[in-house]
Amino acid sequence: MNIFKDFQNNIKEIITKLSEEGTLERDLDLANITVEPPRDPSHGDVATNAAMVLAKQTKMKPRDIAEIIGVKIRALDSVSEVEIAGPGFINVRFCSSLIQKEVIAIIEAGLDYGRSTIGGGEMVNVEYVSVNPTGPLHVGHCRGAVFGDALSTLLDHVGFAVTREYYINDAGGQIDVLARSAYLRYLEALGEVIDEIPEGLYPGEYLIPVGNALAEKYGDKWKNKPESEWLIDIRDFATDKMMDLIREDLDVLGIHHDVFFSELSLHKNGDIQKGLERLEQKGLIYQGVLEPPKGKLPDDWEVRPQTLFKSTEFGDDVDRALKKSDGSWTYFAADVAYHSNKYDRGFKKQIDVWGADHGGYVKRVQSVLKALSDGNAELDVRLCQMVKLLRDGKPAKMSKRSGNFITLRDVVDEVGKDVVRFIMLTRKNDAALEFDFSRVSEQSKDNPVFYVQYAHARVHSVLKKAQAAFNNIDVSEASLIKAPLSLLNDESELMLLKTMINWPRIVQSAALAHEPHRISYYLFDLASQFHALWNKGNDRVDLRFIIEDNEQITLARLAMIKAFSIIIAAGLNLLGVEPLNEM
């Protein structure tokens, strides 16, 4: 299935055999040997550093080892050329037939080309979005949402058992604020005049329908009643409504979670105590006093004994508090329970996707998982940096509290789901991202979404054109895999094919590194090779995809671009973007 993987096995076999024969030493460590396509294509289709890695172990000169191994590699059927270069690289050129045949594999596998099982069915929990249920999603949330979603798809694609999870922060003080804000809207719905939303409450208009619904459900039951009577009912009601709102927003982006996990439930059923007990058994909890933070002190700083977790034993800077001064649990305490819960559900691989403003929080949560699992489980926290929203280069402001922030809905309505998703994945997560409305709606190369989509649409157009040109030529998949692929001989055609066969490697590396943006870059690159090939047909008529008096070569090329469009479509699918046939 994967040419490079096969080839790597070939090389390792060769080395093992040589060492069994006594040509090379025994018990060689092959772990650091890589078999990869070199950056510079003039160095061949694949190169290995085997000779250099083995040089020290065997006390031989790298180039001498390379010669020995090279001879054996040359004998392989799939290889057309071997050359020893530089300090001892073995550069290999594949037979064209090997590359051409891959077109069949691609067409047969369809959108599953690139799928693999290296995850071995291992359970992975990806927690993302997890926005406080106090209002609609705004642009800033968008990035983490898309990132987490694409990463999940990617992991699923390489054989992990992925659970997509949303942690609902429905237990903190912000939820009471939500309840009070909703209460105000409730009074408003009952006919009271609310001039201005008081400072500290959520002013957003999205709470008006909540107030209406409350009025409808409860009538004037809560009117003129003290907060203690209505707080819990209204809180739960409003939280549910907000989650509905958030789910709708996510749906607009094509994002669907498997599990919505309530923080409040941890408080209610005693899971927090349970989580902490486990840390306590390991002797990691104590009563103590923290050093005041360096730099400028908070105004209300005071020395105070606290219940603390020894996160410093796991690399954190200071130990972390689990109880507030009023005796209630901290947010962190709930997180201890939450991550412990995930571990109990069998997730030894956990991924949390957070905003960069939570950077200071990473070590303590990782510490928890390390402590609970005795190092058996790992938590990777992917921090998504800020999105700078621009219009014609001018910044557009957004702030969650103000009520006049730019919502996710605003953005999706303006430029569409696919554009948002793709653009959010055009940077690695830990670099800041600029999102310029004017730029992403352009139909030009400036806009990578468009550029990639255009390549896909072009293929569709050629296939249609071909059918017209050759009366009833059969461009079905079954027909195309029988095309005479050996006719794909031009250098630029082989280049395109070589980039295509890299796809499974790209998927794997992107998944294992937790870096979905690699997919976007690959797709852009692949698309640009296609556009280049297309344009070559302007100068050289013999390179066009459709050669009217030569059905055989036309079929071969149609098979090639069909395979190409499959990879583009598969890639776009991974990103959650729909490939277009026409634009």
Added chain:
RNA sequence: GAUCCCGUAGCUCAGGUGGAUAGAGCGCAAGAUUCCUAAUCUUGAGGCCACAGGUUCAAAUCCUGUCGGGAUCACCA
């Protein structure tokens, strides 16, 4: 003061867990449309990979330090 992230072409950014002569887009300069969508393509100029040390056959990549930019910094979420 501390922690985390970033520093690569004029601008915006890639660089596949250490590989060979550092890449792409925009912008700039010069070209290509009787022809499958020129919504594209071709060529060129443009670099002390922030700086200084270290690790090794090999460093933009790993380690240490310095400088610049961003985020965060007891009990908030």
